[in-house]
Amino acid sequence: MARLVLNRADDMNQHGSQAPPAVLPERQSPPAFDEMYREDSSVRSAYAGIEAWLAATSKEERRLKAREAEVLFRRIGITFAVYTEGGDPERLIPFDIVPRILDHAEWNVVARGLTQRVRALNAFLDDAYHACEIVKAGRIPAILVTGNESFRPEMQGFRPPIGAYTHVAGIDIVRTGPADFYVLEDNCRTPSGVSYMLENREAMLRLFPELLARHRIAPISRYPEFLLETLREAAPPACTGEPSVVLLTPGQYNSAYYEHSFLADEMGIELVEGPDLFVDGGFVFARTTEGPRRVDVIYRRIDDEFIDPLTFRADSVLGVPGLFAAYRAGTVTLANAVGTGIADDKSVYPFVPEMIRFYLGEEPILANVPTYRCGEEDDLRYVLEHLDELVVKETRGSGGYGMLVGPCASRDERERFAAKLRAWPSSYIAQPTLALSTCPTLVEQGVAPRHVDLRPYVLFGRSVRLVPGGLTRVALTEGSLVVNSSQGGGTKDTWVLED
Amino acid sequence: MLARTADSLFWLARYMERAENVARILQVGHRMASMARSLENPSNEWESTLAATGCSVGFHAKHGKNADTRVVIDYLVQDRDNPSSIVSCFETARRNARTVRTALTADMWEALNDTWLGTRGMVASDFEPGRVVEFLDWVKHRSLLFHGAYANTMLRNSAYYFTQLGTFVERADNTARILDVKYHVLLPTAEAVGGVLDYYQWQAILRAVAAVRSYHWVYHDRLRPWYVAELLILRPEMPRSLRSCYAQITRYLDLLAERYGSKRGECHRQAGETDARLRFGRIDDIFQGGLHEFLTEFIDDTRRLGGEIAKFYLVS
Numbered sequence: 001m002a003r004l005v006l007n008r009a010d011d012m013n014q015h016g017s018q019a020p021p022a023v024l025p026e027r028q029s030p031p032a033f034d035e036m037y038r039e040d041s042s043v044r045s046a047y048a049g050i051e052a053w054l055a056a057t058s059k060e061e062r063r064l065k066a067r068e069a070e071v072l073f074r075r076i077g078i079t080f081a082v083y084t085e086g087g088d089p090e091r092l093i094p095f096d097i098v099p100r101i102l103d104h105a106e107w108n109v110v111a112r113g114l115t116q117r118v119r120a121l122n123a124f125l126d127d128a129y130h131a132c133e134i135v136k137a138g139r140i141p142a143i144l145v146t147g148n149e150s151f152r153p154e155m156q157g158f159r160p161p162i163g164a165y166t167h168v169a170g171i172d173i174v175r176t177g178p179a180d181f182y183v184l185e186d187n188c189r190t191p192s193g194v195s196y197m198l199e200n201r202e203a204m205l206r207l208f209p210e211l212l213a214r215h216r217i218a219p220i221s222r223y224p225e226f227l228l229e230t231l232r233e234a235a236p237p238a239c240t241g242e243p244s245v246v247l248l249t250p251g252q253y254n255s256a257y258y259e260h261s262f263l264a265d266e267m268g269i270e271l272v273e274g275p276d277l278f279v280d281g282g283f284v285f286a287r288t289t290e291g292p293r294r295v296d297v298i299y300r301r302i303d304d305e306f307i308d309p310l311t312f313r314a315d316s317v318l319g320v321p322g323l324f325a326a327y328r329a330g331t332v333t334l335a336n337a338v339g340t341g342i343a344d345d346k347s348v349y350p351f352v353p354e355m356i357r358f359y360l361g362e363e364p365i366l367a368n369v370p371t372y373r374c375g376e377e378d379d380l381r382y383v384l385e386h387l388d389e390l391v392v393k394e395t396r397g398s399g400g401y402g403m404l405v406g407p408c409a410s411r412d413e414r415e416r417f418a419a420k421l422r423a424w425p426s427s428y429i430a431q432p433t434l435a436l437s438t439c440p441t442l443v444e445q446g447v448a449p450r451h452v453d454l455r456p457y458v459l460f461g462r463s464v465r466l467v468p469g470g471l472t473r474v475a476l477t478e479g480s481l482v483v484n485s486s487q488g489g490g491t492k493d494t495w496v497l498e499d
Numbered sequence: 500m501l502a503r504t505a506d507s508l509f510w511l512a513r514y515m516e517r518a519e520n521v522a523r524i525l526q527v528g529h530r531m532a533s534m535a536r537s538l539e540n541p542s543n544e545w546e547s548t549l550a551a552t553g554c555s556v557g558f559h560a561k562h563g564k565n566a567d568t569r570v571v572i573d574y575l576v577q578d579r580d581n582p583s584s585i586v587s588c589f590e591t592a593r594r595n596a597r598t599v600r601t602a603l604t605a606d607m608w609e610a611l612n613d614t615w616l617g618t619r620g621m622v623a624s625d626f627e628p629g630r631v632v633e634f635l636d637w638v639k640h641r642s643l644l645f646h647g648a649y650a651n652t653m654l655r656n657s658a659y660y661f662t663q664l665g666t667f668v669e670r671a672d673n674t675a676r677i678l679d680v681k682y683h684v685l686l687p688t689a690e691a692v693g694g695v696l697d698y699y700q701w702q703a704i705l706r707a708v709a710a711v712r713s714y715h716w717v718y719h720d721r722l723r724p725w726y727v728a729e730l731l732i733l734r735p736e737m738p739r740s741l742r743s744c745y746a747q748i749t750r751y752l753d754l755l756a757e758r759y760g761s762k763r764g765e766c767h768r769q770a771g772e773t774d775a776r777l778r779f780g781r782i783d784d785i786f787q788g789g790l791h792e793f794l795t796e797f798i799d800d801t802r803r804l805g806g807e808i809a810k811f812y813l814v815s
Contacts, residue, residue: 076605077597077612252597261600271601276501287502289657289812290759 033177033437034449035100046103046497047440053211054098054440054447062097062442065207069095072206078199078262080255094490095200097207100439100452100472107218107468107496110173110181110456113366114466116356118169118458121188121343123359125165128342129155134358140351148348150341152304154311158328160337161234164460167299167335168227170194173366173454173470175437182369182434184453186352188344189336190301193491194457195259197471198223198266200493216498218468223457224266230461231297231335238283238331239296246270246286248277248300248307250318260301274302279322284332297333298323304338346429347373347395369434375426383430384421387414390430392421407433439492441474451475454494468496504599505661506813511595511611512649512665518588519642520673522635524551525575527707529632532568534699545571551680551707554583568628576626576634577618585638586618604652607645614641657758660751664808667751671744672801677707678731679794685724686790701727708739728790729782741797742777748804749774755812766807773800 036047043051054062070092073079079090102110127133128145135142145151170191172184201220205212228245235243249260251273264271276287277295285292300307306316311324326332342348350371353364372379372390383390392404404417421428438449456470472492528548545566549555558566558574558581577586593615596603603611617637625634646666653659678685684700701722705711708731717734718726732741749770756763785793 074616075609075613077600077608252594257597261597265601270501270504271599272501273503276503289500289502289505289661289755 032435032449032451033175033180035175035437035439035452036449046101049211049214050098050101050440059446062447066095066097066442069097069203069207072203073199076199078195078258080258093196094476095203096441096474096476096490096492097204098440098442098447099204099493099495100454100474101495101497102469103497104218104499106179109179109365111466111468113181113183113364114171114456114458115464116360116362116365117171117183117186117352118166118460118464120352120355120359121169121186122163122165122460124355125188125337125340125343126159126163127359129158129339134355137358139354139358140348144345144347144351145342148342148345150304150339150345152339154324154328155337155339160327161236161330161333162462164230164234164335165337165340166343166458166460167230167234167337169458169460170455171458173456174369174434175452175454176434177437181366183352183366184369186344186349187455188340189303191455191457192256192259192301193455193471194223195262196491197457197469197494199262200471200491204493215495218496218498220467220469223467224263226459226465226467227263227299228267228269230459230465231299231333233461234333234335235296236330236333243296244294245297245299246272246277246295248272248274248298248302250274250302250306254301256301263299269299274316274318274320277320277323279320279326282326282329282331284320284323284326295332297335299335304341307334307338345395346393350429369431372430373426374421374428374430379430380421380425383428384418387418390432392417392428392430394427395429439472439474441476441490441492443476443478448478450478451480452492469494500602500657502813504602505657506809507595507599508602508658508661509665509668509808509813511592511599512662513669514588514592514595515611515642515645516666516669517583517673518585518592519639520670521552521575521583521585521588522638522642523707523709524548524673524677525572526632526635527703528571529628529635530706531699531703547680548575551677552583553676554581557581557583572628572631573626576631589615589618589641602658604648606648606652610641610645610648614645617641657755660755660758661812663747663751667744667747668801668805668808670739671741671748672798674708674731674739674741674744675794675798675801677704678728679791679798682791682794685728686786697724698722704731710737710739713737725782725786728785732785733777733780733782745770745774745777752808764807764811766804766811769800769804769807773797773804 035044036050037043073092073095077090079092124134128151132142132145134140135145166188168191170187170193172187173181174184175181198220231245232243245267246269247260247264247267249257249271251257254260261271270276270286272286277298278285278287278292280292284295284298286295302318305313307319308321308324309316309319310321312319323332323334324338327334327338350368350373353368356362356364372383374380374383374392383392386406387404388406388409390404390406392406394403404414406414409417436451436453439452440447441450443450452472452474454470454472456466459465472494474490474492476490525548528544528551531544543566545568546555549558549566549571552575554575558571561578561580562570562574574581575584578584579587579590581587582591589611593611596608596611600608621634624630649659649662653662681700681704684697685704701724702711704727705714705722710730714722714727714730717730717736720726730737730740734740735742735746737743749767752767752770756767
């Protein structure tokens with residue numbers, strides 16, 4: 001049975017890069033949790049309707065529908081762009097027509113856990129750029145906060161409107177048992193994929209209206225409205241009237257460009273590129289056919305380093321000169337805030353449960369995957385002794401650089417890696433491989449279980465908003481645990497059933 | 500709206516219009532070339548086809564003197580080195596559309612995207628002289644679909660006005676070029692000596708702008724060169740005439756000015772001037788002053804107008 005590799009270099013994040021395919025060989029591990037069937041092969045109640053539907057449709061019909069879905073996605077242009085590798089620059093992410101289902105009770109726990117986690121992450125960000133109480137209390141080492149590569153000293157002492165830092169967070173969740181949900185990764189910078197969540201539902205509504213009608217599925221189509229409300233709530237103090245909100249994209253060659261245009265369209269706001277904006281007299285303006293027009297809130301899908309060549313990377317042509325100064329002066333809001341990368345850093349991840357206790361005085365509802373910090377002597381010893389069972393990741397390196405998938409590596413590779421570990425222990429963390437839950441999925445031979453994860457999107461404004469569900473990603477290759485779309489990963493519609 | 504968005508709408512409309520015009524001109528060229536021997540036509544029809552599409556210079560730079568059927572068709576249909584080839588036009592239009600997806604309606608996007616997907620699915624044999632007519636018909640249908648999509652689904656706001664401006668600036672330029680390439684057969688002296696060949700040339704001009712039937716409805720007469728010229732230059736009821744195009748151009752420039760607090764610029768003045776010349780002009784005077792001179796000046800004016808529109812609205 002395949003197991004989860006805790007490497008999620010994520011092609012849906014701009015700051016992530018590609019990870020090598022990590023397919024584990026069959027090993028003597030516990031069987032993965034099957035979300036549709038119990039161990040005695042009886043079907044779980046949430047999936048009863050799906051089982052009946054699968055039984056009533058032929059392989060040919062299903063294949064036809066799958067093809068129809070593909071044509072649909074092509075026509076709408078739901079693609080992610082890869083302009084560097086040759087071949088078709090606009091690719092489709094495979095869409096699997098069998099939905100992934102969570103019942104109401106399961107989702108409620110996850111939703112409460114997400115809300116709690118995102119509140120804590122925001123509190124941490126505010127603390128990190130102000131008094132650093134959590135460091136003073138000795139709950140997290142200073143080196144991981146102010147010494148972090150993603151820490152932006154420019155943000156110190158500045159509090160964004162309504163204290164919101166991660167207006168949009170994507171929290172990656174995996175499941176290993178009936179009630180066992182783990183947070184695998186927090187994405188606090190510019191998480192993407194939400195357009196697939198929404199378009200997948202639209203596709204299902206078009207392809208299988210009767211199947212959907214037979215279920216009571218919690219709707220998700222309010223997401224763009226929630227997002228716009230969240231962004232408006234974060235308007236800067238200088239804005240007196242109706243806030244003018246825009247979405248800032250790096251442009252059509254960005255892999256998530258479709259999503260940028262989709263969200264702007266759904267919210268009815270302008271999709272702008274850096275050169276469309278300029279700063280004058282401390283205010284931000286858009287160049288329009290009527291002359292300059294004030295901009296109050298920028299939902300930016302550009303990384304920190306690129307937003308302002310005067311403050312960050314001088315060679316950036318994607319950003320707007322003077323934008324950061326305007327942001328700090330409170331004439332414009334950036335969402336997400338600058339410097340949120342310290343909250344989703346791999347080395348900070350193990351401390352998120354501690355943040356929940358420290359800032360909220362609560363016990364975490366969603367567990368972290370156990371993580372060994374190799375900088376700690378005891379942890380290091382354990383990791384060195386169990387290298388063949390663990391996944392070791394570099395804390396700073398993005399993507400699969402300097403990563404070891406223990407169970408896949410040769411003895412030689414492990415030994416060479418152990419040497420690096422001993423030399424720079426604090427640059428590494430290690431995690432066990434988990435058995436990742438499976439969902440029925442359309443494959444060549446019929447329908448078979450495939451491993452899935454879940455990325456719900458959490459909006460942080462005056463209140464925390466989220467729509468039921470998220471984006472389910474599925475590893476289409478048998479035994480594979482890698483759900484990344486660049487490596488044969490697909491997506492599914494995610495249903496949360498109402499009571 | 501964003502100046503960049505307006506710019507992209509303007510240009511995507513221009514490129515869709517250009518694709519249709521290239522297809523129409525090519526269809527006529529194809530027809531004339533197939534009749535060349537029976538008409539004892541000494542001139543190379545493909546040369547005038549290249550001239551009418553504004554592709555002569557680029558073509559000869561690439562292929563030298565050789566204006567052979569197959570080479571010309573390839574250059575006008577699918578050569579990516581030619582920015583005005585039909586496939587290039589569709590690609591550019593779609594690229595512009597993609598940068599401003601939020602300004603397009605879903606139907607507009609689908610019309611553009613399906614067109615682009617369609618060309619991607621084609622192979623070299625689809626463009627061979629024997630089959631290209633089928634392709635050209637398809638191109639016309641796609642262009643008509645695009646026009647229908649935007650005419651029927653776009654909000655009547657500045658996005659629509661800029662799209663219309665793009666269409667009509669491009670169309671004015673194209674009609675003028677078609678006429679100019681054949682101006683010599685339209686001169687009054689030509690009718691006196693007008694043989695069968697000239698007759699087919701006049702007809703070819705009308706075909707290129709889909710106006711053979713319209714001619715008969717308007718004039719109830721056999722083909723006469725100055726009527727042909729009048730129909731395409733001065734008649735307001737002819738949707739591809741220069742006059743019609745400028746009536747639309749001034750209309751949408753006025754609507755934009757109204758919307759933007761009555762601000763007007765050189766583009767408004769210049770469009771108004773050309774519009775007045777067409778509205779009050781007489782075909783006799785145009786021939787008197789020289790048809791070729793009139794058309795060259797018109798093509799120049801229209802090019803300048805495009806520049807002025809860009810200066811005033813599209814690059815702020």
